[in-house]
Amino acid sequence: MKKTSSAADSANAPSFKRFMYERGPMLDDVKHSVYLWKKTPLALIGTVIIGLFLLIALFAPLLAPYDPIATDLSRKLEAPSAAHPFGLDQFGRDVLSRVIMGSRIEVQIIFIISIISITIGLVVGIVAGYFGGVVDEILMRITDIFLAFPRLVLAMAFAAALRPTLANAIVAISLVEWTVYARLARAEAIKVRSQPYIEAIKAVGASDFKIMMFHVLPMSISPVIVQLTMRMGTIILTAASLGFLGLGAQPPLPEWGAIVSDGRSYLMNNWWITAFPGMAIAITVLGFNLLGDGIRDILDPRIRR
Amino acid sequence: MQGRRGDLLDISRLRVVFDTYAGQVKALNGVELWMNHGERLGVVGETGCGKSVTALSVMRLIEEPGRITGGSILFEDRDLVLLPENVLNAIRGKDIAMIFQEPVAALNPVMKVGAQIVENIECQRKSAASVQAVRKDGQASRRGAPASGNRPQGRVGTQRISSIQIMRDMLGHVGLDWQRTENLYPHELSGGMAQRVMIAMALSSRPKLLIADEPTSALDVTIQAQILNLLNSLVRETQTAVLLITHAMGVAAQFCDFIAVMYAGNVVEYGSLQAIFNNPLHPYTKGLLRAVPKIGKTDELQSIPGIVPDLIAPPGGCRFHPRCPHRRPECDKAQPRFEPAGGEAEADRHHVACFLYQRDR
Amino acid sequence: MQATTERENRDILIQANHLKKLFAVKKNFYSRPLYVKAVDDCDFSIRKNTVFGIVGESGSGKTTLGRVILRLIEATGGAVVFDDTDLMSLSGQELRLFRRRMQIISQDPYNSLHPRKVVKKLIGEGLKIHFQLSSQEIDERVKNILTLVGLREEHMYRYPHEFSGGQRQRIAIARALVLKPEFIVLDEPTSALDVSVQAIILKMLKELKRDFALTYMLITHDLAVIDYMADDVAVMYLGQIVEMGSKDDIFSRTAHPYARLLIDSVPPPAPSEHWSGKILSGEIPSPIHVPSGCRFHPRCPQAKDICAKEEPVLSELQPGHFAKCHFPLNS
Numbered sequence: 001m002k003k004t005s006s007a008a009d010s011a012n013a014p015s016f017k018r019f020m021y022e023r024g025p026m027l028d029d030v031k032h033s034v035y036l037w038k039k040t041p042l043a044l045i046g047t048v049i050i051g052l053f054l055l056i057a058l059f060a061p062l063l064a065p066y067d068p069i070a071t072d073l074s075r076k077l078e079a080p081s082a083a084h085p086f087g088l089d090q091f092g093r094d095v096l097s098r099v100i101m102g103s104r105i106e107v108q109i110i111f112i113i114s115i116i117s118i119t120i121g122l123v124v125g126i127v128a129g130y131f132g133g134v135v136d137e138i139l140m141r142i143t144d145i146f147l148a149f150p151r152l153v154l155a156m157a158f159a160a161a162l163r164p165t166l167a168n169a170i171v172a173i174s175l176v177e178w179t180v181y182a183r184l185a186r187a188e189a190i191k192v193r194s195q196p197y198i199e200a201i202k203a204v205g206a207s208d209f210k211i212m213m214f215h216v217l218p219m220s221i222s223p224v225i226v227q228l229t230m231r232m233g234t235i236i237l238t239a240a241s242l243g244f245l246g247l248g249a250q251p252p253l254p255e256w257g258a259i260v261s262d263g264r265s266y267l268m269n270n271w272w273i274t275a276f277p278g279m280a281i282a283i284t285v286l287g288f289n290l291l292g293d294g295i296r297d298i299l300d301p302r303i304r305r
Numbered sequence: 306m307q308g309r310r311g312d313l314l315d316i317s318r319l320r321v322v323f324d325t326y327a328g329q330v331k332a333l334n335g336v337e338l339w340m341n342h343g344e345r346l347g348v349v350g351e352t353g354c355g356k357s358v359t360a361l362s363v364m365r366l367i368e369e370p371g372r373i374t375g376g377s378i379l380f381e382d383r384d385l386v387l388l389p390e391n392v393l394n395a396i397r398g399k400d401i402a403m404i405f406q407e408p409v410a411a412l413n414p415v416m417k418v419g420a421q422i423v424e425n426i427e428c429q430r431k432s433a434a435s436v437q438a439v440r441k442d443g444q445a446s447r448r449g450a451p452a453s454g455n456r457p458q459g460r461v462g463t464q465r466i467s468s469i470q471i472m473r474d475m476l477g478h479v480g481l482d483w484q485r486t487e488n489l490y491p492h493e494l495s496g497g498m499a500q501r502v503m504i505a506m507a508l509s510s511r512p513k514l515l516i517a518d519e520p521t522s523a524l525d526v527t528i529q530a531q532i533l534n535l536l537n538s539l540v541r542e543t544q545t546a547v548l549l550i551t552h553a554m555g556v557a558a559q560f561c562d563f564i565a566v567m568y569a570g571n572v573v574e575y576g577s578l579q580a581i582f583n584n585p586l587h588p589y590t591k592g593l594l595r596a597v598p599k600i601g602k603t604d605e606l607q608s609i610p611g612i613v614p615d616l617i618a619p620p621g622g623c624r625f626h627p628r629c630p631h632r633r634p635e636c637d638k639a640q641p642r643f644e645p646a647g648g649e650a651e652a653d654r655h656h657v658a659c660f661l662y663q664r665d666r
Numbered sequence: 667m668q669a670t671t672e673r674e675n676r677d678i679l680i681q682a683n684h685l686k687k688l689f690a691v692k693k694n695f696y697s698r699p700l701y702v703k704a705v706d707d708c709d710f711s712i713r714k715n716t717v718f719g720i721v722g723e724s725g726s727g728k729t730t731l732g733r734v735i736l737r738l739i740e741a742t743g744g745a746v747v748f749d750d751t752d753l754m755s756l757s758g759q760e761l762r763l764f765r766r767r768m769q770i771i772s773q774d775p776y777n778s779l780h781p782r783k784v785v786k787k788l789i790g791e792g793l794k795i796h797f798q799l800s801s802q803e804i805d806e807r808v809k810n811i812l813t814l815v816g817l818r819e820e821h822m823y824r825y826p827h828e829f830s831g832g833q834r835q836r837i838a839i840a841r842a843l844v845l846k847p848e849f850i851v852l853d854e855p856t857s858a859l860d861v862s863v864q865a866i867i868l869k870m871l872k873e874l875k876r877d878f879a880l881t882y883m884l885i886t887h888d889l890a891v892i893d894y895m896a897d898d899v900a901v902m903y904l905g906q907i908v909e910m911g912s913k914d915d916i917f918s919r920t921a922h923p924y925a926r927l928l929i930d931s932v933p934p935p936a937p938s939e940h941w942s943g944k945i946l947s948g949e950i951p952s953p954i955h956v957p958s959g960c961r962f963h964p965r966c967p968q969a970k971d972i973c974a975k976e977e978p979v980l981s982e983l984q985p986g987h988f989a990k991c992h993f994p995l996n997s
Contacts, residue, residue: 195777196772196773196774196777196778197777197778197779197780197781199733199738199770199772199778200770200772200778200779200838200841201780201791202738203736203738203765203769203770204765204769204791204792204795204841204845205762205763205764205765205766205792205795205796206762206791206795207762215780218782219781219782351860351861351862351863352831352860495949495950497949498949525723525724525887525950526723526887526889526928526931526932527723527927527928527931527945527946528723528949529931529933530930530931530933530945530946531945531946531947533933534945552860552861553933553935554861554935555890555932555933555934555935556933557935558933558934558935558936558937559933559934560933578937579937582935582936582937583937592862593861593862594935596861596862596864596865597861597865597890597935598864598865598868598888598890598891598893598894599890599893599934599935599936600889600890600893600917600929600932600934601893601917602890602893602894605869606865606868606869606894607865608862608863608865608866608869609862609865612830612832613830613860
């Protein structure tokens with residue numbers, strides 16, 4: 001046990017020091033997680049990949065050498081060269097710049113879908129798991145209904161009913177994605193609600209809302225986060241598939257799936273249009289999968305303690 | 306090298322460590338205890354004292370990351386610490402049997418109870434038969450075909466039936482209705498019934514030593530009484546010695562002849578029931594006895610100040626010294642020797658490890 | 667235990683009448699439900715500043731009773747009157763606020779504290795709900811209560827897993843006490859603890875009761891603990907109270923055969939006392955299909971014909987001493 005300054009000192013110390021002292025055990029928890037993370041190769045590789053991905057997305061305008069939508073029909077379908085490492089597509093646009101800017105779109109897609117689906121999923125799952133009985137039945141049947149929709153078919157239906165846009169594609173994916181988290185959250189909530197510490201808090205007089213929000217939720221959230229990270233790859237693939245089918249991002253948006261689709265007809269002779277965005281998708285999905293595996297290992301209580 | 310103290314079991318200077326990522330847990334720090342055939346020794350102590358580890362060591366069931374790092378466990382005349390695995394396998398379950406605290410967990414959950422017991426019986430018969438076959442062959446080759454050996458299938462057939470009969474007798478012997486019980490799955494048994502099944506299986510080979518690790522801690526009081534009563538009569542019948550691990554002083558007091566009190570990896574006091582309860586010497590033993598509530602007790606409960614030590618970094622010298630009301634300067638320098646306490650009958654076997662009673666050489 | 671004078675009336679904190687709790691069990695969606703009679707028609711009163719002990723084995727319903735009393739489980743029938751307030755009539759919000767006056771300490775020290783919250787939050791939570799205090803005041807009260815239970819200020823910032831079982835029970839006690847309750851249900855508070863730790867906790871509970879004028883309901887299977895702590899005792903079997911009285915009544919003038927066998931089954935921690943060795947045979951019957959007449963009759967050494975046919979009434983043998991038996995011992 002490392003030496004810490006005495007409680008009396010810290011009570012009178014400047015507020016930051018006191019703040020840190022009070023957070024001591026929580027910081028230890030974080031430090032321990034970091035330690036385990038450093039020891040888990042999968043998590044490290046995954047983090048590196050995703051880190052690169054996020055950095056590229058963040059600095060995309062600075063990194064992209066050319067304007068991703070500027071066309072130059074005189075130079076269409078040029079092979080990769082020193083000036084254009086990823087070559088040019090059928091409109092003379094620099095594929096490298098398109099891929100780099102596309103990473104931003106991917107990040108937006110992932111971010112929005114995650115927020116929407118986790119929020120809905122956690123609310124439905126925890127309420128269902130905590131109350132049980134009729135509430136649980138109703139909520140789970142609703143979940144079943146949404147789960148029954150194949151994602152792509154739902155997106156196509158959306159596109160047919162409304163205009164095919166990226167926003168609609170995002171909504172379509174979120175509408176099915178939340179069900180996964182709802183089931184997970186419900187399973188955790190059921191485990192947690194019968195624990196003695198929940199009964200103890202009820203005995204103290206906490207309201208159901210408080211209990212669900214501050215006691216059940218923190219215990220239910222980690223498997224959901226892990227599942228999210230593991231599903232991130234699938235989400236990207238789905239968005240890319242929709243883009244590929246023309247149901248998601250519309251031209252000239254450089255969404256990776258759309259770019260892959262662009263290069264379809266030119267695959268035999270001008271492979272670079274499809275190959276590079278395809279590789280970007282593959283590497284990013286791989287990165288998320290590795291990160292998800294790594295996080296799951298880190299949070300595994302047997303390794304942790 | 307001291308003379309043999311117990312003709313059945315003699316544990317001397319036993320040390321066991323567990324290598325965990327948090328550090329090395331020095332679980333047993335030179336345990337000393339012994340028993341003779343047919344005796345009942347109760348090992349009492351609180352959480353972390355090492356009583357279960359001691360029991361598992363006798364069965365050589367300590368696994369990674371734990372290992373025996375010193376001492377000897379003499380079972381009759383063999384040192385169990387030195388024996389190879391195949392010899393140990395012959396001893397486990399036959400000469401030394403063990404029952405545990407959670408009997409339902411020790412049974413195979415997907416096999417009916419009757420079938421499990423039969424399996425146990427047949428296992429034992431096979432190993433007994435193989436020993437016998439070697440002997441019989443030797444005789445047969447001298448006298449011609451043995452009288453009962455001309456129908457090998459038939460013999461297997463009758464053996465199977467009689468295994469089932471033995472199983473039914475066993476269940477009846479431990480107070481269970483075989484008709485009802487043999488077709489149940491372990492999770493359908495109550496705690497008391499499951500423990501009876503375990504006792505039946507453990508004693509079926511008429512072992513010389515039965516190790517019972519908290520056999521009644523998970524049971525209701527009235528069921529505990531039934532099980533202790535049953536155990537009492539059965540071990541008398543099979544003349545089995547019992548090493549009873551428990552944290553319940555009442556159980557130890559009513560069932561055992563001798564007591565070993567353990568604290569933080571050592572036996573701090575050992576002696577007959579009378580000696581330990583009527584004349585406790587070690588400060589920990591005294592503290593423990595004063596803390597036990599008893600129906601009809603009029604004195605106030607006394608507690609022992611402090612908490613059990615961390616076995617990764619235990620206190621130096623006597624491990625009890627930080628909590629001891631009679632602490633002396635020498636207590637943190639060296640471990641006290643485990644020695645006979647003077648002034649009592651030989652038969653009491655009263656030994657204690659404490660500087661208060663060290664005889665200066 | 668039924669109050670007969672005005673003075674005694676004022677002394678009673680909890681009055682429980684005909685408490686009943688049934689759990690429905692269904693084999694499948696279509697079958698008719700069967701009922702586990704966890705608590706069946708229990709009547710008792712608890713006087714202020716006393717310890718009311720409830721003794722029983724598995725299936726006796728004592729744990730359920732402890733929770734029904736606090737309305738942590740809703741009773742199927744019956745009433746609980748807490749100092750002139752009918753608990754069953756309180757609405758959700760009223761009940762939550764009323765909880766300040768009645769707390770529970772449960773059996774499992776390893777699971778009764780939220781694993782992801784530091785001690786300060788665990789104890790402070792109740793304060794936030796029931797009192798309007800500044801965060802400094804909350805800190806002060808938490809510090810004080812921790813000192814009272816024998817812990818230190820720096821423990822405020824630690825997580826439950828950093829403490830031993832005994833320390834965790836102290837934290838649970840602190841959490842209950844900081845609300846200044848009048849009544850605490852102690853559900854096997856020391857069963858999971860070592861003997862020496864148990865002694866510390868029991869002594870502390872006794873002192874706290876004296877210093878803060880508390881009333882306890884002590885639920886346990888350990889008769890020695892009952893002898894040490896309780897003033898009045900109720901013995902439960904299969905959901906019913908089979909004997910009830912002062913501690914002396916129960917131990918020295920035992921009337922119900924089950925209570926007698928229960929006491930006799932406890933192995934005394936002393937070699938000189940010979941264990942009487944009277945064993946109660948058989949197993950506890952299913953609480954769904956309870957035996958007819960007196961529920962104990964199949965295992966009772968003195969059962970007669972009438973015991974299987976007619977259920978005995980809990981009758982008063984001596985003032986304050988009740989037994990539910992056709993042929994009570996010592997009568």
